[in-house]
Amino acid sequence: MKTHTTENLEIQPCRKCQGGRKHLQTVTLMTWLGDDLITVPDFPAWICDLCGHRTYDTHALAQLSLLLNPDAGTPVQPGVHHPAKKPPANIPPPV
Numbered sequence: 365m366k367t368h369t370t371e372n373l374e375i376q377p378c379r380k381c382q383g384g385r386k387h388l389q390t391v392t393l394m395t396w397l398g399d400d401l402i403t404v405p406d407f408p409a410w411i412c413d414l415c416g417h418r419t420y421d422t423h424a425l426a427q428l429s430l431l432l433n434p435d436a437g438t439p440v441q442p443g444v445h446h447p448a449k450k451p452p453a454n455i456p457p458p459v
């Protein structure tokens with residue numbers, strides 16, 4: 365059974381740039397669980413078509429933190445890099 369939904373249910377005004385509209389999409393959520401960076405594919409998020417600001421779905425975030433850990437659910441904004449603490453790869457150049 366299919367229910368027809370209006371577009372308004374899947375578009376929200378962007379509070380960041382005031383001019384864009386946010387569409388509900390699925391993205392890969394990255395969050396820290398203790399010292400581990402975990403990724404959750406197909407996570408619902410609202411993404412602005414103008415400034416690209418994203419807001420993760422609060423319901424899904426709440427469910428995720430229940431599943432994982434009360435400390436989880438702090439989203440990592442894209443573009444912010446946490447450098448990994450690993451030695452540089454020691455690969456000999458191809459001859």
Ligand SMILES: [Zn+2]
Nearest residue numbers: 378381384412
């Ligand atoms: Zn925006």
